Amino acid sequence: MTFLVTGATGFIGSAVVRSLQRSGASIRVLARKSSNRRNLDGLDIELFEGDLMDRTSLDAALVGCEGLFHVAADYRLWARHPETVADTNVIGTRNIMMAAGEAGVPRIVYTSTVATLGLHADDQPTDENTSAQAEELIGAYKRSKFQAEEDVRKLVAEDGLAAVIVNPSTPVGPRDIKPTPTGRMIVKAASGKMPAYVDTGLNLVHVDDVADGHLAAFDKGRVGERYILGGENWSLQRILCEIANIVGRTPPRFRISPGLVLPLAYLAQGWTRISGGEEPFVTVDGVRMARKRMFFDCGKARRDLGYRPRPVIDALVDAVNWFRAEGYLS
Numbered sequence: 001m002t003f004l005v006t007g008a009t010g011f012i013g014s015a016v017v018r019s020l021q022r023s024g025a026s027i028r029v030l031a032r033k034s035s036n037r038r039n040l041d042g043l044d045i046e047l048f049e050g051d052l053m054d055r056t057s058l059d060a061a062l063v064g065c066e067g068l069f070h071v072a073a074d075y076r077l078w079a080r081h082p083e084t085v086a087d088t089n090v091i092g093t094r095n096i097m098m099a100a101g102e103a104g105v106p107r108i109v110y111t112s113t114v115a116t117l118g119l120h121a122d123d124q125p126t127d128e129n130t131s132a133q134a135e136e137l138i139g140a141y142k143r144s145k146f147q148a149e150e151d152v153r154k155l156v157a158e159d160g161l162a163a164v165i166v167n168p169s170t171p172v173g174p175r176d177i178k179p180t181p182t183g184r185m186i187v188k189a190a191s192g193k194m195p196a197y198v199d200t201g202l203n204l205v206h207v208d209d210v211a212d213g214h215l216a217a218f219d220k221g222r223v224g225e226r227y228i229l230g231g232e233n234w235s236l237q238r239i240l241c242e243i244a245n246i247v248g249r250t251p252p253r254f255r256i257s258p259g260l261v262l263p264l265a266y267l268a269q270g271w272t273r274i275s276g277g278e279e280p281f282v283t284v285d286g287v288r289m290a291r292k293r294m295f296f297d298c299g300k301a302r303r304d305l306g307y308r309p310r311p312v313i314d315a316l317v318d319a320v321n322w323f324r325a326e327g328y329l330s
Contacts, residue, residue, distance in 0.1 A: 089141070111214070141285075167227065183319070192250075198257070203295055213229035231315065242313060
């Protein structure tokens with residue numbers, strides 16, 4: 001079978017490509033001319049240069065495809081121009097889904113995020129039945145991914161689009177070249193630059209398990225359904241302590257409230273805007289999101305897809321080892 005993967009140069013997308021390669025599939029990838037293609041080195045793929053905003057390039061890449069994995073997304077918790085995040089995540093998703101529908105692609109997996117799901121006030125894990133409320137859609141990334149998922153569901157219901165939705169939690173592991181916000185946290189912690197922590201929590205999962213979950217969703221998922229591809233729910237304190245243990249550093253001892261961090265986030269964003277730098281490590285939206293523990297239940301994927309993520313400690317070890325080997329750690 002021939003598959004097209006968007007976002008293949010990125011963290012999750014490159015893992016999906018490797019999972020497909022292990023299955024013996026024929027793989028096409030869509031990549032922008034300016035993209036860093038380091039994650040594709042040595043892979044047996046057919047590369048199509050294009051862009052989600054260029055419908056002609058999408059039509060060309062989809063000719064003869066029997067499956068589409070739309071993984072591409074703009075994942076940033078701060079952007080100098082937030083509208084660019086919406087363009088990629090909303091308009092780009094509409095473009096590729098409509099192109100796939102018109103090309104007659106028989107099966108699609110759309111990569112959403114757990115950011116489209118609601119959170120419980122008592123920190124109990126959320127499942128696929130709870131959608132986020134308006135007040136929980138903090139920042140351009142969450143809002144755009146929520147809208148994009150709604151658009152995909154509408155195309156399924158009204159146009160018969162054969163799409164299955166997957167909602168990864170917080171992937172960690174090798175090939176996080178950007179790195180993602182979570183990857184940046186791991187680098188900081190492993191470098192001994194996070195002496196304190198906020199009382200929050202995340203659902204962590206190995207990126208390669210997320211990739212395998214994509215293939216399971218293609219094979220076994222029900223059209224129009226969504227599946228959380230997660231791992232284990234850990235407090236931020238535990239995450240940072242485990243990273244410290246992996247690298248042989250002293251774990252952080254001080255807990256600080258989000259209210260104390262928020263002014264620092266405003267200052268960091270202001271300085272980044274003035275200096276022209278990249279996304280600051282501490283962002284206002286990130287602090288606001290940290291007020292709740294982002295815990296999720298991937299039981300549906302386990303039952304319906306046969307999804308079996310490995311222990312999270314293995315994911316953290318792989319992430320730290322990769323960052324160390326690639327020279328990210330100071």
